[in-house]
Amino acid sequence: MKKFEEKTIHTEKIFQGKVIDLQIDDVQLPNGKTSKREIVKHPGAVAIIPLTTDNKIIFVEQYRKPLEKSLVEIPAGKLEVEESPEDTAIRELEEETGYTTKRLQYITSFYTSPGFANELMYLYVADDLVKMEHPPKGDEDEFVELIMLTLDEAKELVEKGRIHDAKTNYAILYLEMLELRKRC
Structure with a gap:
C-alpha cells in the first residue's frame, strides 16, 4: 500500500442522478484501521x-x-x-x-x-x-x-x-x- 493510500473494501451506491452519483466507501486506512468515505462522483x-x-x-x-x-x-x-x-x-x-x-x-x-x-x-x-x-x-x-x-x-x-x-x-x-x- 502506498504511503497515504486508502484501500476500498466495499462500495455502497446511494443515489444516481442526472449530474452526480453518491456512494459510501468503506476503506482501510494506512494504519490498518477502517473508516467510511462519502463520495460524490461527477463526470467532469x-x-x-x-x-x-x-x-x-x-x-x-x-x-x-x-x-x-x-x-x-x-x-x-x-x-x-x-x-x-x-x-x-x-x-x-x-x-x-x-x-x-x-x-x-x-x-x-x-x-x-x-x-x-x-x-x-x-x-x-x-x-x-x-x-x-x-x-x-x-x-x-x-x-x-x-x-x-x-x-x-x-x-x-x-x-x-x-x-x-x-x-x-x-x-x-x-x-x-x-x-x-x-x-x-
Missing part, C-alpha cells in the same frame, strides 16, 4: 474565460439553489457522455453566451472539491469571439444573464462577494497574472 466539467476584443470578460449571472443566491461566474458546464472537454467548452460557450470561437486555449485542469468529490474541471480561454445569429438553446431549467466586465470590475465583484466561486476566482487570478507579465 469545463469553464471558459471568454475575452472580447475590447478587453472585457463575458460572465453569466445565475441563481445557485444550494447557496440561495445569484452569483456572477464564467460560463461553465458538465461534460456529456463521450464528449471531449474541448467540445463541451464550445457547446457551453455557445449555449450560455451566444458567442462562439475558433480559438480555444487550454489553460489547466483542477479538482473542485477533492475532499468528497472526483469532479475534474478543465479551464479554457476563448478569444476571437463571434456573436452567433442563431445560438443553440441552453438547458430549459437554466436562466442566465450576460455581464461584460473589465478585469478591474471583476475584481471589485470578488471583493463584494458577487463573484464567489472557485473557478471564476481562479480565472480572475490567471488573467491578473497575464496582466502582470505584460507589465514586466
